[in-house]
Amino acid sequence: MTTTHDKRSKHTRDVTHDSRGVHLQEERPRSTNGPVTRWFGTNTDVDGELGRETKEGKAKLQRALDAARRLAAIVESSDDAIIGKDLSGVVTSWNPCAERVFGYKPEEMIGKSIRMIIPPEVFPDEDRIMSAVARGERTEHFETVRLKSNGERIEVSLTLSPVFDERGKIVGVASISRDISQQKKIEKALHTSERLATVGRLAATIAHEINNPLEAVTNLVFLAQGCMIHAEGKMFLEQAQQELARMALLTKQTLGFYRENKGVRPMTLAELIRPLVVVFSARAHNKQISIETDIRANPTLVGIPGEIRQLFANLLNNSIDAVSDRGRILIRVSAAHQYGEGNRPGVRLTVWDNGPGIAPEIRKKLFEPFFTTKRDAGTGLGLWVTLNILRKHDGNIRLRSSVVPGKSWTVFSIFLPVDSERIEAVA
16 A cells, blocks of 8 residues: 655545555545544546456467468478578578478578588679668579589579568568579470571571582592593592592581481491491591501491491591591490390490590580580580480490590490390481
8 A cells, every 4th residue: 555645635645456456545634633534535447458458468469479370381381492591691590491402401501601502603692682682672583503412503593581670670681592403404405495496497408408419419420430541530539429428428417417217227337337437537637647447346236327327427527526636546346245234235336536635524514415615616416416326226325534634535435235126216
C-alpha cells in the first residue's frame, strides 16, 4: 500500500492494487489531532485492459513465429542453394540444397569465407557484387562458376539481396544459387546441332559443285594415259591421277559429313591403309616427312570400309599437319584384345608422330565438334567424326602425348573388334 498526505485537506490517500489488478484509492479525513474520522474510496478494474494487451501481444508473437517457421520450411525444402553471409563474405547459414549442390556440410561452411566455393579468377566479380549489395542494390540471375568440394566446376545463376535489421541497416546478404550446368549443356548441344546442320547443308552444296568437274578431269586423265607414248608423260599422268583420287576422297568427306550407309563387309586394315598412304605421300614428300608402315598382324574384321578409311585419313592428315619438316610418322597394325570388356579379340591401329605434342588442357577438348588447334586450316570435325565412327563399329580410341621439348610425340591408338556384328547403318 502507498500512503500520501494532502496538506490542504488534511486527508490521507492510500493507493493499492489487489491480486486481480483492481486499482484501489482511499481517502481518510483526519481530525486536527490526527485520528481518522471517516474514509471513502474508489475502485477501478484494469484487469480487462491488461488482459486485452496481453492477448494481442501473444497473437502477434504467434503470427511472427508461424511466419518464421514457414520461411524456415521454404528455405529447408528449396531446390535452390540458399546461403546467408555477412558483408565480409563469411557464411552464416547453409541450407540442405547448398549441401547437395556444393558437397559441403553446414558445419564445414558456416563461419568460413564464401570464397571456398569461388574460383580465384572470378574473385573480382564477387567483390563487385558484394559492393553493390552493400549499397542496397539487388543482383538477379548473374551467371558465373562455382567450385564443388571435389574440385568440380559448375555453372550457376546467382540472385543476391541485402538483408536489413530492424533499424533498416544492411547487415548481410541472402544468396540464391541455382545449378544451371545441365541447362548449359543442353543449350550447347542445341547450338552445336544448329551449326552442324548449317555446315551439313554447305558441305552438300560444295560436294555437288566440285564432284562434277572432278569426275570430268579424272576421266580426261584416264583417256590421256591411253594415248601417251612417252614413259615420263605416263608417270606425270599417273601422279595427277593419284592427286585427283586424293581430292575426290577429301571432297567426299567434306567437313567430315560424308557417310557410306551401305557396304558392311569383311575387310582388313592393311587393304585400306596402304592406298591411303600412297595418296598422302605427295603431301608428306613436300615436307620431307617419312611415313613408315608396320603391319604385324592383319586380322579380318567386319565394318564399313568407307568409314574406316575416313577414320584413318583423319588421323594421318592430323599427323602430317602437326609434324614439322623432316619429321616422322609411324603407322602400325597388330592383333589385340580389349581387356575389361570380355577380353574381346580385335585389331589395333596406332598412328605415332614426333610432332610438338598435345598439351594436357587441350586433350579433353579434342573430340568436341568445331574444336581445332589449327589456325589457318581445319574445321574441328575430324576427330569428332572419328569418334562417332568408332562408336558405331564398337571400337574405341586412346590418346597419349608428350610435350617435353626435344622429346615430344603423339600417338592415337584405335581398337576395333573382329566380331563387329552390331554395326548400325546410319541413314
